[in-house]
Amino acid sequence: xxxxxxxxxxxxxxxxxxxxxxxxxxxxxxxxxxSHLFKRRATVKYxxxxxPVAAVYRGWHVLKRDENGAERCTACGLCAVACPAExxxxxxxxRKKGEEGLYREEKYAxxxxxxxxxxxxxxxxxEACPKEAIFLTDRLVDTEYEREDFVYGKSKLTEKVDKRIxxxxxxxxEVAEFKxxxxxxxxxxxxxxxxDKGHKH
Amino acid sequence: MLxxxxxxxxxxVAVFGLSLAVAAYSTLWERKLSALLQDRVGPDRxxxxxxxxxxxxxxxxxxxxxIIPNVSNKFLFILGPSLVMLTALMTGAVxxxxxxxxxxxxxxxxxxxxxxxxxxxxxGVVSVGVYGIMIGGWASNNKYALxxxxxxxxxxxxxxxxxxxxxxxxxxxxxxxxSLREIVEQQDAGFANIVWQPxxxxxFFVCALAETNRAPFDLPECEAELVGGYHTEYSSMKxxxxxxxxxxxxxxxxxxxxxxxxxxxxxxxxxELYDAMGLADGSKWIAIIGFGAYFTKIxxxxxxxxxxxxxxxxxxxxxxxxxxxxILLPLSLLxxxxxxxxxxxxxxxxx
Numbered sequence: 001x002x003x004x005x006x007x008x009x010x011x012x013x014x015x016x017x018x019x020x021x022x023x024x025x026x027x028x029x030x031x032x033x034x035s036h037l038f039k040r041r042a043t044v045k046y047x048x049x050x051x052p053v054a055a056v057y058r059g060w061h062v063l064k065r066d067e068n069g070a071e072r073c074t075a076c077g078l079c080a081v082a083c084p085a086e087x088x089x090x091x092x093x094x095r096k097k098g099e100e101g102l103y104r105e106e107k108y109a110x111x112x113x114x115x116x117x118x119x120x121x122x123x124x125x126x127e128a129c130p131k132e133a134i135f136l137t138d139r140l141v142d143t144e145y146e147r148e149d150f151v152y153g154k155s156k157l158t159e160k161v162d163k164r165i166x167x168x169x170x171x172x173x174e175v176a177e178f179k180x181x182x183x184x185x186x187x188x189x190x191x192x193x194x195x196d197k198g199h200k201h
Numbered sequence: 202m203l204x205x206x207x208x209x210x211x212x213x214v215a216v217f218g219l220s221l222a223v224a225a226y227s228t229l230w231e232r233k234l235s236a237l238l239q240d241r242v243g244p245d246r247x248x249x250x251x252x253x254x255x256x257x258x259x260x261x262x263x264x265x266x267x268i269i270p271n272v273s274n275k276f277l278f279i280l281g282p283s284l285v286m287l288t289a290l291m292t293g294a295v296x297x298x299x300x301x302x303x304x305x306x307x308x309x310x311x312x313x314x315x316x317x318x319x320x321x322x323x324x325g326v327v328s329v330g331v332y333g334i335m336i337g338g339w340a341s342n343n344k345y346a347l348x349x350x351x352x353x354x355x356x357x358x359x360x361x362x363x364x365x366x367x368x369x370x371x372x373x374x375x376x377x378x379x380s381l382r383e384i385v386e387q388q389d390a391g392f393a394n395i396v397w398q399p400x401x402x403x404x405f406f407v408c409a410l411a412e413t414n415r416a417p418f419d420l421p422e423c424e425a426e427l428v429g430g431y432h433t434e435y436s437s438m439k440x441x442x443x444x445x446x447x448x449x450x451x452x453x454x455x456x457x458x459x460x461x462x463x464x465x466x467x468x469x470x471x472x473e474l475y476d477a478m479g480l481a482d483g484s485k486w487i488a489i490i491g492f493g494a495y496f497t498k499i500x501x502x503x504x505x506x507x508x509x510x511x512x513x514x515x516x517x518x519x520x521x522x523x524x525x526x527x528i529l530l531p532l533s534l535l536x537x538x539x540x541x542x543x544x545x546x547x548x549x550x551x552x
Contacts, residue, residue, distance in 0.1 A: 023403070026513065033238045033512040045240040 281337025348429025353421035455502035466491030
């Protein structure tokens with residue numbers, strides 16, 4: 001009785017004399033492997049070569065400085081709130097007198113850490129940032145020997161004063177314009193004019 | 202007398218060094234070729250194009266911890282790999298590397314020794330190599346090692362028979378000489394032996410693969426079922442010796458095949474080339490060019506060995522024995538019969 005149509009006829013075919021010789025079969029196999037000698041290698045010899053990435057690739061974050069070299073981050077914590085992977089932590093501190101060249105505003109991030117193993121490089125921190133302080137760049141995250149070493153602190157995130165990192169590709173005109181939209185809540189909140197007028201939200 | 206000893210010493214050391222160097226770079230070439238056949242790049246980090254890779258591998262082997270199992274027979278455990286290496290290196294002694302050449306007004310032979318039973322010597326030494334594997338596997342006191350060495354020895358003994366009969370046919374073709382030098386020399390004037398012994402060559406080639414324990418006949422070390430076969434318990438440089446001996450064996454069997462069937466250091470229109478270059482017999486340049494030709498052949502053979510390894514899957518053990526006893530042995534006997542008939546009509550043998 002046939003239950004399904006999935007049954008198959010088993011083949012116990014006896015090899016032909018030609019097949020039993022094996023040599024033609026072996027030669028055929030060798031030609032197949034031999035033809036691969038002349039195929040293109042798929043290997044990218046990292047780190048000498050890198051795979052081409054999109055202009056807006058999201059990799060290793062950078063904490064930007066402003067034109068004067070002062071850190072833009074004010075430790076507002078919006079990036080940490082926005083982060084879906086909960087990779088960002090920070091501690092804030094108050095700026096002391098004489099540190100105006102170091103930090104742009106009165107409050108700054110004393111500790112700013114991103115756990116690169118948690119991070120999913122979605123870019124939401126960058127979107128949330130009202131101070132244009134954090135950006136994702138096209139740099140790949142390094143390899144490390146210890147898991148702890150993947151928690152990047154400010155030393156690895158903040159851009160060097162003499163070695164600025166170009167984020168203009170991520171900061172497209174549209175994005176910059178979008179962030180200036182008055183209707184956006186966070187822009188409103190941090191708009192200095194409105195704070196001056198005593199608006200509280 | 203002293204000059205003779207010094208000359209022999211130099212050539213011994215040269216062949217010794219050559220075997221080691223070729224074996225070392227075979228490991229690199231094996232990795233490189235396997236990578237090329239699999240669309241990869243292969244080792245390219247150690248030195249330019251990865252040329253220092255064999256040194257790095259050797260260094261790694263030396264720095265590994267040396268473990269001798271408590272339950273093993275220590276003397277035999279050390280004797281095993283030593284014997285394998287010794288026999289592998291000994292086979293290079295009878296191979297003629299190039300034509301005789303005058304150096305400083307004296308004619309020197311480019312061969313350690315030209316004994317008139319060269320082929321017998323070769324077979325004898327290769328057979329002793331089985332003992333090394335067998336002793337190593339036995340002394341390990343480990344079932345996988347023992348199984349691997351059993352497989353190795355039964356495989357080598359089985360395939361030696363077909364190989365031996367193929368070589369008998371070759372000896373008939375070469376006019377009954379057992380000296381490797383004479384076999385190579387007589388291919389100088391006429392065709393290479395492959396023309397008269399195509400079947401014999403295929404048999405010899407298959408048997409050479411089995412003798413060197415190369416894929417598809419690498420059952421003795423068969424990682425998939427035997428952990429590592431006869432060298433399961435070995436570590437550090439003793440393991441290195443086993444692996445290294447395999448490459449030396451591959452080099453020597455390539456050299457032997459090139460000498461037996463492809464005219465060794467001869468190549469088509471060699472004499473015409475030498476005449477055109479104005480080289481007299483015994484010139485150093487003839488020896489060097491011949492050596493280059495010989496090496497090209499050896500290199501091609503080694504490459505084919507590797508090419509086969511990275512193409513074919515491993516034989517099952519019963520298939521291996523079937524092939525050896527039920528196909529290759531009758532085939533080699535048939536080849537012998539055909540050879541006798543052909544040589545009778547060529548007038549090389551009379552009754």
